[in-house]
Amino acid sequence: MNVSDSFKDPELCKKLLEQLHNELDAPLRFMEVCGTHTVAIFQSGLRPLLPKEIVHLSGPGCPVCVTHESEVAAFLDLAGKDGVILATFGDLMRVPGPKGRNLKLAQAEGARIEIVYSPLDALKLAQNNPNDTVVFLGVGFETTAPTIAASIMMAKQQNIKNFKVLSFHKMVPPALKVLLEDPECAVDAFLLPGHVSTILGMEPYHFVAETYNTPGVITGFDPVDILQSLLIMVEQRKTGKASIVNQYKRAVSDSGNAKAREIMFSVFDVAEAQWRGVGTIPDSGLIFKDEYEEFDALKALNITLRDVPQTPGCKCGEVLKGKMQPNECPLFAKACTPAKPVGPCMVSTEGSCAAYFKYQVTA
Amino acid sequence: MSESTLLLDHGSGGMASNRLIGDLFFKHFGNPILNEMNDAALLNITGPITMSTDSYTVDPIFFSGGSIGTLAVHGTVNDVAMLGAKPRYLSCGFILEEGLDMSTLEKIVIEMAEAAKEADVLIVTGDTKVVPRGCVDKIFINTTGIGELILPEATSGAHAKPGDAILVSGTMGDHGLTVLSNREGLNFATDVKSDSAPLNHIVAALINEIGDIHVLRDPTRGGLATTLNEIAGQSNVTMNIVESQVPVRESVRNGCSFLGLDPFYLANEGKLICILPQEKAEAALTLMRSLKYGEEAVQVGTVLDPENAPGKPGQVVLETPLGGHRLLNMLEGEQLPRIC
Numbered sequence: 001m002n003v004s005d006s007f008k009d010p011e012l013c014k015k016l017l018e019q020l021h022n023e024l025d026a027p028l029r030f031m032e033v034c035g036t037h038t039v040a041i042f043q044s045g046l047r048p049l050l051p052k053e054i055v056h057l058s059g060p061g062c063p064v065c066v067t068h069e070s071e072v073a074a075f076l077d078l079a080g081k082d083g084v085i086l087a088t089f090g091d092l093m094r095v096p097g098p099k100g101r102n103l104k105l106a107q108a109e110g111a112r113i114e115i116v117y118s119p120l121d122a123l124k125l126a127q128n129n130p131n132d133t134v135v136f137l138g139v140g141f142e143t144t145a146p147t148i149a150a151s152i153m154m155a156k157q158q159n160i161k162n163f164k165v166l167s168f169h170k171m172v173p174p175a176l177k178v179l180l181e182d183p184e185c186a187v188d189a190f191l192l193p194g195h196v197s198t199i200l201g202m203e204p205y206h207f208v209a210e211t212y213n214t215p216g217v218i219t220g221f222d223p224v225d226i227l228q229s230l231l232i233m234v235e236q237r238k239t240g241k242a243s244i245v246n247q248y249k250r251a252v253s254d255s256g257n258a259k260a261r262e263i264m265f266s267v268f269d270v271a272e273a274q275w276r277g278v279g280t281i282p283d284s285g286l287i288f289k290d291e292y293e294e295f296d297a298l299k300a301l302n303i304t305l306r307d308v309p310q311t312p313g314c315k316c317g318e319v320l321k322g323k324m325q326p327n328e329c330p331l332f333a334k335a336c337t338p339a340k341p342v343g344p345c346m347v348s349t350e351g352s353c354a355a356y357f358k359y360q361v362t363a
Numbered sequence: 364m365s366e367s368t369l370l371l372d373h374g375s376g377g378m379a380s381n382r383l384i385g386d387l388f389f390k391h392f393g394n395p396i397l398n399e400m401n402d403a404a405l406l407n408i409t410g411p412i413t414m415s416t417d418s419y420t421v422d423p424i425f426f427s428g429g430s431i432g433t434l435a436v437h438g439t440v441n442d443v444a445m446l447g448a449k450p451r452y453l454s455c456g457f458i459l460e461e462g463l464d465m466s467t468l469e470k471i472v473i474e475m476a477e478a479a480k481e482a483d484v485l486i487v488t489g490d491t492k493v494v495p496r497g498c499v500d501k502i503f504i505n506t507t508g509i510g511e512l513i514l515p516e517a518t519s520g521a522h523a524k525p526g527d528a529i530l531v532s533g534t535m536g537d538h539g540l541t542v543l544s545n546r547e548g549l550n551f552a553t554d555v556k557s558d559s560a561p562l563n564h565i566v567a568a569l570i571n572e573i574g575d576i577h578v579l580r581d582p583t584r585g586g587l588a589t590t591l592n593e594i595a596g597q598s599n600v601t602m603n604i605v606e607s608q609v610p611v612r613e614s615v616r617n618g619c620s621f622l623g624l625d626p627f628y629l630a631n632e633g634k635l636i637c638i639l640p641q642e643k644a645e646a647a648l649t650l651m652r653s654l655k656y657g658e659e660a661v662q663v664g665t666v667l668d669p670e671n672a673p674g675k676p677g678q679v680v681l682e683t684p685l686g687g688h689r690l691l692n693m694l695e696g697e698q699l700p701r702i703c
Contacts, residue, residue: 010684017685045606045687090699104696115699117547117622223685338695349623349699359689 007222008044016227017049023234027053029186030233031179031322033172034193035062035350040221042359054230057322058345058352060175060278061193063140064091065320065344065351068274069308071168072097072344075137077303078166079103079111084301085129086113087122088137094347098308100340119151119165126155126163135297138167143195145169145286146260149267152295164297167286170273172196173204174284179321180212187322189215189233191226194248199264201256202244209242220248267292274305276344277317316343319352326353333357369463374493387469388489391476392455396487404487406452408511415442416507424471424501426545428537428556429632431504432471436478437559437632438583439508444563445579445635446517447570448510450482455489456505461496471502482561484508510563513570522577523598525668528644530637532565532651533558533659534610535587539629540618549622555614560633560656568654569637573647578638581631585694587663588627590636591679592693601672602679604664604691628694638666 006012032038038058041047047056060066076097079086086103093103093115107113112132116122119136126134138148148165155163172193179185192205197218208216215236217229229247236242246254264286273285288296297303313331318324326332326345336342338354345353372379389398396404417438424431436453443450455475459468479486537558544555562581569576578598582590587609595602611626619626633656639647644662651657669676673688681691 008684010686013685042689043683045681045683045685045689047687047689049685049687093699094696117549121547358692 007220007224009224013223013227016224016231020227020230020234021051023231024051024053025238027055028188028230028233028237029055029057030189030191030230031057031059031187032191033059033061033176034191034196035065035348035352036195036221037191037193037219037226038062038352038355039350041226042355044223046223046226050230057187058319058326059190059322060179060275060320061141061172061196062345062348062350062352063144063170064095064348065316066170066275066278067092067095067139067168067344068276069097069310070274070305071139073308074166074303074305075103076101076106078135078297078301079106079113080109081301083132084112085125085132085134086111086137087116087125087134088113089139090115091348092137092139094341095344096311096341096347119148120154123151123155123160123163126160130162133162133164133301135301136163136165138165138169141170141172141193141196142199142264145268146199146257146264149264152267152292153263155295156292161294164295164300166297167268167288168273169268169286170275171270171284171286173200173207174281175275175278176205176208178278178281180208180214182321184323185321187214188237189217191229192216192218192244194218194220194251197246197248197252197256199257199260201252202246202254203256205244209244213242215242216244218244218246218248218252220251277320311342314343316345316353319345326356329353367465369459369461369465369468369493371461371493371495374459374491380491383491387472388491391472392479392486392489394485394487396452396485404452404454406487406509408451408509411512411517412509413443413446413448413512413517414507414509415439416505417442418503418505420500420503421542422500423542423545424467426557427541429559430471430474431502432475433478433559434632435504435506436475436482436484437561439506440482440484441562441581441635443508443510444566445581446512446519447514447566447576447579448512448517449567450484450508450510450563452487452509453479453484454507455486457489457491458499458503459491459493460499460501461493463501468502478561482563513567518576518579520578520580520594520597523594523600523638523666524577525600525666526641527577527638527666528641528662529591529602529604529664529666530639530644530647530651530660530662531587531610532562532635532637532657533633534612534615535582535631535634536611536615536619536626536629538632539586540615540624540626542630543622544618549618555612555618558631558633562633562635562656565635565651565654565657568650569647572650573639573643575643576637576639578636580636582634582636583632584630586626586628586630587636588625588679588691589693591691592677594636594638595679596677598666599669599676601667601669601674601676602664603667603672603682604679605682607684608661608663610659610661624698627691628698641665
């Protein structure tokens with residue numbers, strides 16, 4: 001058995017589950033901040049095996065889900081503009097914008113949209129199409145922002161003028177602060193995001209435990225990771241002393257990736273950002289520094305984010321704040337399905353509504 | 364071929380067309396029926412027959428383990444075979460882009476001829492159109508196949524019964540990940556290759572030597588998950604699939620993990636699902652494993668009576684290694700790589 005398999009080992013999981021059932025002495029409401037955790041819990045079939053007293057809440061950690069309506073509208077405004085090629089990760093193609101339009105539909109109507117696997121592919125696209133402007137849709141958290149920043153630095157070094165980025169990046173720790181300060185927030189502990197933490201390390205989360213006395217465990221995506229993390233949460237609650245624990249040491253160093261942060265903050269400054277369903281959060285977004293502003297698609301293409309009315313009835317915001325389970329939304333599986341999503345939580349591969357719809361055994 | 368580039372002239376019906384047909388298609392596909400050169404092929408076939416058609420538009424046209432040509436033969440041969448038939452004849456229609464390199468076309472035609480020979484089918488009629496540059500992406504191929512039913516009653520997706528075993532002939536997702544990684548130049552997946560292969564010989568052996576085959580299906584687009592859902596729906600049964608039993612190559616698993624894709628939804632072009640009574644499963648597996656393209660055959664699950672199963676009629680439930688259950692749903696749209 002290799003190292004990676006050992007974190008899926010059914011026998012070990014069985015023991016950890018037993019331990020969890022034995023040691024749980026009160027209901028535990030934990031929030032998996034990251035959408036990939038949501039999917040991992042469903043995919044592994046762990047959910048029905050956990051003690052019933054454990055309630056898992058989704059968090060604001062799916063980058064597609066928290067992309068604000070006005071930002072989605074900006075993508076759609078850009079799609080089809082003369083001389084513009086949009087380059088995007090695949091997740092964004094089906095996210096509904098105003099009047100239910102999405103990039104898939106725009107593409108079918110003639111917009112030039114390329115799905116790429118890395119921002120460097122978008123840079124290549126710009127080099128191969130010198131007469132067009134290639135706009136990369138910069139959506140994501142601290143995980144993706146450094147590579148996007150690196151592509152911008154490369155564009156500057158190579159003097160590639162027709163490459164632009166819409167920077168709609170979001171940063172995770174400020175969103176946790178908003179949740180913790182919400183009087184309705186009923187989170188006992190946080191399952192902290194593994195991917196984001198490879199960049200951030202532990203330091204940006206310490207306030208969760210120190211200021212709000214709430215445990216947080218940085219963890220991976222295998223069942224053993226998740227079960228060990230739940231046991232750490234239960235243990236911390238018993239002792240009454242909250243702290244941040246790095247359970248995912250095989251991928252996340254305690255200090256994170258300093259080089260990646262350096263690249264990210266060479267290109268971007270921290271600014272407020274709008275989060276779908278959550279609102280405006282100070283210091284949670286990334287905007288271009290002056291020396292890189294020539295690559296800012298907002299400025300280069302003169303785009304203004306416009307007010308877009310919220311979709312009536314969509315409770316994605318409540319789901320993202322852990323105040324509602326996806327299947328409690330009145331639209332869930334009725335007006336809102338993966339075939340016809342009303343909100344992004346139903347369309348993103350990491351969306352909690354999509355996971356509920358996709359993986360739940362219904363009888 | 365004396366000419367090196369395909370021109371609109373080659374689709375004109377005149378001398379250039381004749382040269383193309385003679386120097387390329389007849390040269391490689393030639394057989395007594397095709398060589399008659401009539402408007403239609405005169406076939407010696409006894410009914411009942413099965414018939415299937417498919418159009419192939421893959422990008423890139425050459426990939427590790429195959430090409431659009433091998434796919435065009437294997438895909439239709441396999442579809443014809445999945446009703447429990449012996450594929451006999453194929454038609455072949457080409458829509459070609461002006462400017463296509465003639466050596467590329469010849470390579471594809473040679474691969475098709477070799478694939479047809481291995482599958483023991485004849486390409487008996489065809490058509491070629493050349494369209495202006497930009498109207499088609501290099502080459503599209505349509506093949507139609509017909510075959511003779513081996514059994515009096517065809518297998519069908521509606522014949523799965525509670526208590527049946529669900530077998531697959533090998534690993535899942537190889538073709539889908541190969542095409543994706545070749546298209547995008549993703550170098551993490553250098554050792555994956557398409558499983559494109561003819562399955563009719565396995566089908567004939569299963570029918571002749573095992574018998575009582577209820578369902579045969581090749582899980583192409585939409586992969587294993589989608590195909591099982593289709594069968595579960597047609598048969599109005601629940602299926603229990605044991606996740607740890609479904610064979611997936613390590614390289615495919617890792618590639619999928621990197622891209623946020625699920626190998627259960629990736630296309631296969633050389634694998635079949637066979638559903639038959641549980642008491643015949645071991646013999647069927649032994650037989651498949653003794654045949655080319657069936658060496659890695661395994662039982663992946665069981666058909667259940669919805670009355671006594673997790674899940675509703677028509678649902679496919681996945682039993683995870685932890686012993687939990689979750690739905691294995693049909694895919695909505697195409698799989699798209701995720702952000703993080």
